[in-house]
Amino acid sequence: MQQVTHIFKKEFGVYFVSPIAYIVISIFLLVTGWFFFSAFFLFNQATLRGFFGLLPVTLSFLVPAITMRLFSEELNVGSYEILLTLPVTSLDVILGKFLASVAFIAAMLIPTIAYPITVSFLGQLDWGPVVGGYTGALLLGAAFSSVGLFVSSLTRNQIIAFITGMAICFGLTLIDKMLFFLPQSMLGFLQYLGADFHFQNISKGILDSRDILYFLSVCFIALYGTYLGMQEKR
Amino acid sequence: MIQVEDLTKYYGDLCAVDHVSLDIKTGEILGLLGPNGAGKTTILRMLTGFLRPTNGAIRIKDYAIDEKPLEIKRIIGYLPESAPLYRDMLVYDYLSYVADIREIEAKTKFARIRNMAELCGLNNVMHQPIGELSKGYNQRVGLAHAMMNDPEILILDEPTSGLDPNQIVEIREIIRGIGKEKTIIISTHILSEAEATCNRVVIINRGRIVADGSTDTLGQSTSQGNLITVVLQNADMESVERGLHSIRGIEDISLVNEQGDILGIKITCRHPEDLRGEIYRRIKETNWVLLEFHQETKSLENIFRSLTKEI
Numbered sequence: 001m002q003q004v005t006h007i008f009k010k011e012f013g014v015y016f017v018s019p020i021a022y023i024v025i026s027i028f029l030l031v032t033g034w035f036f037f038s039a040f041f042l043f044n045q046a047t048l049r050g051f052f053g054l055l056p057v058t059l060s061f062l063v064p065a066i067t068m069r070l071f072s073e074e075l076n077v078g079s080y081e082i083l084l085t086l087p088v089t090s091l092d093v094i095l096g097k098f099l100a101s102v103a104f105i106a107a108m109l110i111p112t113i114a115y116p117i118t119v120s121f122l123g124q125l126d127w128g129p130v131v132g133g134y135t136g137a138l139l140l141g142a143a144f145s146s147v148g149l150f151v152s153s154l155t156r157n158q159i160i161a162f163i164t165g166m167a168i169c170f171g172l173t174l175i176d177k178m179l180f181f182l183p184q185s186m187l188g189f190l191q192y193l194g195a196d197f198h199f200q201n202i203s204k205g206i207l208d209s210r211d212i213l214y215f216l217s218v219c220f221i222a223l224y225g226t227y228l229g230m231q232e233k234r
Numbered sequence: 235m236i237q238v239e240d241l242t243k244y245y246g247d248l249c250a251v252d253h254v255s256l257d258i259k260t261g262e263i264l265g266l267l268g269p270n271g272a273g274k275t276t277i278l279r280m281l282t283g284f285l286r287p288t289n290g291a292i293r294i295k296d297y298a299i300d301e302k303p304l305e306i307k308r309i310i311g312y313l314p315e316s317a318p319l320y321r322d323m324l325v326y327d328y329l330s331y332v333a334d335i336r337e338i339e340a341k342t343k344f345a346r347i348r349n350m351a352e353l354c355g356l357n358n359v360m361h362q363p364i365g366e367l368s369k370g371y372n373q374r375v376g377l378a379h380a381m382m383n384d385p386e387i388l389i390l391d392e393p394t395s396g397l398d399p400n401q402i403v404e405i406r407e408i409i410r411g412i413g414k415e416k417t418i419i420i421s422t423h424i425l426s427e428a429e430a431t432c433n434r435v436v437i438i439n440r441g442r443i444v445a446d447g448s449t450d451t452l453g454q455s456t457s458q459g460n461l462i463t464v465v466l467q468n469a470d471m472e473s474v475e476r477g478l479h480s481i482r483g484i485e486d487i488s489l490v491n492e493q494g495d496i497l498g499i500k501i502t503c504r505h506p507e508d509l510r511g512e513i514y515r516r517i518k519e520t521n522w523v524l525l526e527f528h529q530e531t532k533s534l535e536n537i538f539r540s541l542t543k544e545i
Contacts, residue, residue: 006334010323017363018322078318082379085282085314086335087307234286 003088007096008103011070015104020069025108028062032112046123048116052133052203056173056196059105059137059144064165066104067148068158070097071226075156090230094223098142098149105141109134128205136202139215140195144169146222153229169195172218235260235387235417236281241290243276243441250276252441253290260386263413265432266421269542273441274421275315278391281419282312294387308337311385315392317376321365325356325375328364329382336383350378353408355401369396377405381412388418394427406431425534435534439542449534462501462510463490465526466517469497477520481512496525 015021036051043050074080083093116130148165155161176194179187191197195218198211236258243251251273258264266274279285281292283303292299294306320328329350333343351357354374359367364375373396380388393409394402409418409431422428428435429449437445466474471489474497478487483504490498503509510529517524 002337003335006331009334010331013327014320014322017324077321078314078316079320081279081284081314082312082318085284085307085310085312086332087304087337088335089304234284 003092004096004099007088007093008099011097011100012103015066015100020066021104021107024062024065025111028058028108029111031058033115036115040119046119046125048119048125048130048133049203051112051115052129052137053200055133055137055203056140056199057170059140060169060173061166062108063101063105063141063144064148064151064162064169067101067145067152067165068161069152070101070149071152072156072158072161076158090227094149094226094230098145098219098223101145101149102138102142105145106138109137109141126205129203132205132207133203135207136199136211139202139212140199143172143195143215143218143222146219146226147172150222150225150229153226172196235262235295236419237291237293238277238281239291239293241277241280241292242288243273243280243285244288250441251280251287254438254441254443256436256443256446258417258419260417261413261415262434263409263418263420263432265428265435266419266438267423267425267428267435267538268421268438269423272438272542274438275391276441277438278312278389278419278421279314282310282389283307308383309386311380311383311388313376313380313390313393316395317373317379319364319372319375319379321363323364324361325364325367326360328375329378332379332382338383346382350382353381354378355404370398370401373397374401377408386416388412388416390418390420392422393420394422394424402427425538429534437538437541444541445537460503460508461530462503462513463526463528463530464499464501464513464517464524466497466499467523467525468495469520469522471497471499473520474499474522477516478513481509481516483509498526 032051032054035054036048039050071080074083084090116125116127119125144165147168148161151165151168152158152161155164172193172195174194174196176191176197179190182190192214195215198214201208201211236256238254238256238258241251241254241256242249254273254277266277268274276285280287281294281299283299283306286300295309297305299306323331326347329347330343333347338346351360354377356371356374356378359371359375364372367375373393377390377393380390388409390409394405397405406427409420412418413431420428420432433448435445435447435449436443471492475487478484478501484501485504486502488500488502490500492498501509501513508529510527514524514527
């Protein structure tokens with residue numbers, strides 16, 4: 001467990017040493033802030049639904065940008081060899097990197113707490129959906145991180161890791177939007193696979209165990225895939 | 235300390251390491267020599283547990299490598315080829331990270347980092363990003379990384395590549411200094427380096443061991459004879475051949491160069507006789523002037539070339 005902490009600290013620190021952190025956070029705040037507030041005053045409602053509604057799409061392309069370097073860069077530079085010959089297990093490495101990415105997403109979400117605070121001055125804000133929304137955002141971020149980590153462990157090229165990761169995350173987000181031309185019998189199943197479907201449930205303020213279980217199983221499957229990918233390289 | 239049995243590694247169909255067996259004792263400084271692509275790096279990567287052998291067993295101390303990988307990683311310090319380090323990190327941050335992962339106690343950590351910086355000459359670059367360092371400094375950071383926890387086994391893949399001659403001498407001294415109680419494995423293709431630092435040399439060609447022994451015994455074991463170079467004034471090739479040919483044990487006399495009346499010749503002798511005395515006596519009988527006379531002992535370079543030459 002201690003090794004996980006060391007790897008976590010190092011990975012999290014490296015984000016803020018290089019310009020990635022500042023670029024990703026700025027883009028995130030610009031995009032979400034612009035889309036949220038440009039529609040907010042038209043609706044004239046004290047709710048954050050506009051912000052959370054857009055979050056799965058924004059995270060779909062930002063999270064792979066955060067995770068793309070985690071393994072690909074190490075494979076490309078060769079530091080992967082050093083990492084694995086230090087006294088750490090594959091599990092330490094995966095968990096350390098995964099937690100660093102989740103913590104980074106949390107750091108990215110923290111400035112947006114200004115939105116609900118602003119809104120609460122303008123009208124009667126229901127805090128339930130806000131808390132649910134942030135919980136869901138973290139779970140969604142964790143699920144996308146694990147997918148991004150998995151893709152990153154497969155290639156030494158960061159651009160491939162980014163684009164493939166983005167494609168998978170968009171697929172998970174949009175899968176329940178494309179259901180209208182599919183037969184009735186597959187509807188329920190495919191809807192259950194959609195990340196957006198589960199996220200919107202949580203962001204209404206309903207913490208359903210099925211939704212939480214969905215995000216945790218995406219994490220588990222993708223992280224286990226990463227583990228298998230690492231074993232394959234030996 | 236390290237027992238390697240029947241180690242084999244295939245990359246797809248390509249056989250990189252072919253049934254290699256080795257027994258390395260504590261206190262040995264082993265030089266792994268071989269041409270490019272001979273399998274040196276692959277062997278080292280398997281010893282460190284980074285690659286899994288296709289076949290064969292590695293035992294380090296009393297652990298089999300696939301049963302106790304963590305215990306083995308704890309006692310091995312490894313510097314991979316060309317020291318691929320995190321380019322974004324500062325040297326100090328990196329060494330501190332390695333110290334943490336190596337489970338060095340917080341109390342002794344800073345002293346240890348300072349020690350390593352001193353030993354590897356890193357004091358001036360501690361607060362620079364690794365990516366901005368020159369190749370030599372990068373290599374030194376890698377060395378500091380490998381020696382951080384004072385490991386019992388030190389594995390260095392081409393440790394002196396990219397260093398200037400002064401640094402090479404320093405690194406050799408460090409290696410020889412710590413090599414007294416540790417086990418060190420160095421891969422290199424610089425032969426003089428192996429000669430200067432190692433007390434045992436293993437030559438590898440196409441994944442197989444072709445020679446194994448101390449630098450001295452390797453020289454004696456090869457069958458090729460001694461070479462004697464003689465430079466004479468006031469002589470001609472014909473009379474030299476006539477004068478020396480009758481000495482028993484001389485296999486061949488060949489002309490190397492001729493400048494005016496100065497004649498450079500090479501005499502190949504049958505192993506293991508020493509014919510220098512006899513040759514000198516013959517020359518003394520004539521009126522040739524002896525300008526140069528020396529016997530080449532078979533160098534590691536010759537051994538290496540004769541063993542790894544492509545047929």
